[in-house]
Amino acid sequence: MNLETRIGKITLRNPLILASGVLGSSYSSLNRIYKSGFGAVITKSIGIEEREGNPNPSVFFLHEIKSAINSVGLANPGYKLYKEELKILIEKKVPTIVSIFGGNIKEFSEVLEGLDDLLFLGFELNLSCPNTEKEGLAVGTDPQLVYKITKEMRKRTSKPIWVKLTPNITDIFEIAEAAIRGGASALVAINTLKAMIIDIYSKKPILGFKRGGLSGAAIKPIGIRFVYDLFERFGEIIPIVGVGGINSGYDVIEYLLAGASAVEVGTAIGIKYPENKTNLFIQQIKKYMNEQKLESISELIGGAHND
Amino acid sequence: MTKYFHNSKPEMSKIVKIREEDEDTRTFFIKLPFTPKKPKPGQFVMLWVPGIDEFPIGVAGIRDQILELCVAKVGEGTEALFELEQGDLVGIRGFFGKAFRIKKSITHIIVGGGYGMPPLKYLIEEIIKGRTERDEIFVFEGAKTKEKLLYVELLEKWTKEKKIVFFPFTDDGSYGRKGFPTEGVKEYLNQDNKKSVVIYSAGPEKMMKILFDICRNYNYIIDIQMSLADRHMRCGFGLCGACVVDPEGLRICVDGPVFSKEQLERIADFGSYSRLPSGRKEEI
Helix, strand or coil: CECCEEECCEEECCCEEECCCCCCCCHHHHHHHHHCCCCEEECCCECCCCECCCCCCCEEEEHHHCEEEECCCCCECCHHHHHHHHHHHHHCCCCEEEEECCCCHHHHHHHHHHHCCCCCCEEEEECCCCCCCCCCHHHHCCHHHHHHHHHHHHHHCCCCEEEEECCCCCCHHHHHHHHHHHCCCEEEECCCEEECCEECCCCEECCCCCCEEEEEHHHHHHHHHHHHHHHHHHCCCCCEEEECCCCCHHHHHHHHHHCCCEEEECHHHCCCCHHHHHHHHHHHHHHHHHHCCCCEHHHCCCHHHCC | CEECCCCCCCEEEEEEEEEEEECCEEEEEEECCCEECCCCCCCEEEEEECCCEEEEEEEEEEECCEEEEEEECCCHHHHHHHHCCCCCEEEEEEEECECCCCCCCCEEEEEEEHHHHHHHHHHHHHHHHCCCCCCEEEEEEEECCHHHCCCHHHHHHHHHCCCCEEEEEECCCCCCEECCHHHHHHHHHHCCCCCCEEEEEECCHHHHHHHHHHHCCCCCEEEEEEECCCCCCCCCCCCCCCCEECCCCEECCCCCEEECHHHHHCCCCCCCEEECCCCCEEEC
C-alpha cells in the first residue's frame, strides 16, 4: 500500500499537510509536526513586515461543536526574519510550503521574491484571511485581483503556487477560475468561515478583534461541498487541496473522495499529544484502504464523483 | 457536583473578594459557575477582562468554587482588571498545562522569585497536605524589596508550625538576607546532604537558569521542575504556536509550563529567548 500523493509537481509521502496558522511561527514546531508523520507543513502566513496581530482573546475552542474561533490577524515576524526559520526547515529536509500574504501586488511580490531563493516546495497565497480589515479578504473576494496577483506571482517564481480560497463568497467558481487563469498550480479550499461569539453576561464579543474565523469539525461539511464542487468543475485541469474540520483519517478519506489530492489539517492538532493523532490518522487511512483493497491514494481522489 | 472544565469559551465568573498584596499586586478570589475538578499547582487559566484582554495566570489556590488568582499590574489588560470590583465578571478558560509533579518522602526545595510565588504557594499547600514524616520543605523566596515579598506572613506562620523552613531574600536587604535566593540554595546544597531532593521553581527565567546550572550536577537532586509560564500565549491549548520553544517545538501551554530537568536540558531557549506576539524571538 502506498500513501504517496501528487499535487501537480509536488509529491508527498502522504496526503496530510499541516495547515497554515497552526504551530507555524517556529521551525521547531513545524519540524515536530512533520516528524510526527505529516506529508508536509505550511508556515504561518508571512508578510512584508512584523505584525503583532490582534489582541487576546484571539483563539479559543468551542467544546460543544469541536471547533475553534480565531482572530489572530496575521501575526508574523516579517519575511526577512522568518527566512531564518525557513533555512533551518530546509536544512532539516522538512517539505515546506510557505504561506504569504500582502495588501497588494507590490507587497506580495516583495515577500515572494524575498524568499524565493530558498529551496522549499512552493508558495500558498493567503488571499482570504478574514481577520484583517484591509488585507486578505478584499483581495480574495475580487476575481480581478485574484487573477492579477496570481499571474504576477506566477511570473516571479518557478515554484508551485497554491491559491487558498475563501468560503465567504457567493460564487467560488469565479474566484477559482481567476486563480487558474492566473497560473495557480493548485486550489486550496477552504479558509475559515466568518464567525463571532458574544458573551451574554458581559454583553461583549469575546474575541479581542470582535470578529473572527471558524475552523474545526463544524465546517467540515462545508469544506467537503466546496471541494466536491471545485473538483466537478475543475478537477481535470487543476489539483485541489482540501481543508476544513479534518479530525480523523476517515475525514481525510472523505475529502479525497470529494476530489482533494491532499488535505490540510489544523484545529485537530491543538491537543496534548499531536504525535498520537498523526499516528491515528495514518492507521485509519491504512485500515480503510486495506478494507477497500486499495493500493494507492490516487484511487480515492474524486471517488465520490463516479456516478 | 464536580464538573470538568472543558477547553471552551470563557466561563463567566464573579469576583467575590480582592486582597491587596502590594501597591501593584492583588489576589482576586473568583467564583466559578460550578465546582471544577481541582486544578494542580503549576496549571494556569486564561483570564479574560471583557472587552479588553485575556492573559495567562497561574492558579494560586482553589476552594470548592472559589479560584484564587494573584495578578501583578504589568500592562493594559491587568490595569483594566485592577479597575474591576467585587461583583464584577471575568471570563476563565482552563485549566491548562502540565503541573508540578509532587514526589514523596524527599526534601522539597522551592525557589520563587517575584511573581513566580503564587503557583508555588499553592504547591507548598499541596505538599504539606500530602506529606509523610520523611518530607522536608525548604522555601527560598526572593524579591526586590520587603514590600514585594509575597506571602511572608503565611510562610512565617508555616515555619512557626514547623511545616516548612522559610528563607526570604531581598535585593536591597530590606527583609531577610540581602541577595538572591539562588545563593541560599547553593549554600544549602553545599552542606552534607544525602537525602533525595527535588527543586521546584517559578519566577524570572534568568534566575531559574542560574538555579538550574547550580543544581544540575548534584546526583541526589532527582528532579528539577521549573515553570516557564511567563511567556506570551494566545490559545492556551497547543494550537496557535505563540509560546513554542526551540529546538524541539515544545509548547509552553500544553507540554509545560512546568518542565522536568530532562526537558529543560533540551530547551535551548530556556533563560535566553522568548517570543513576542509577532513570533519574533527576543533575548530575555
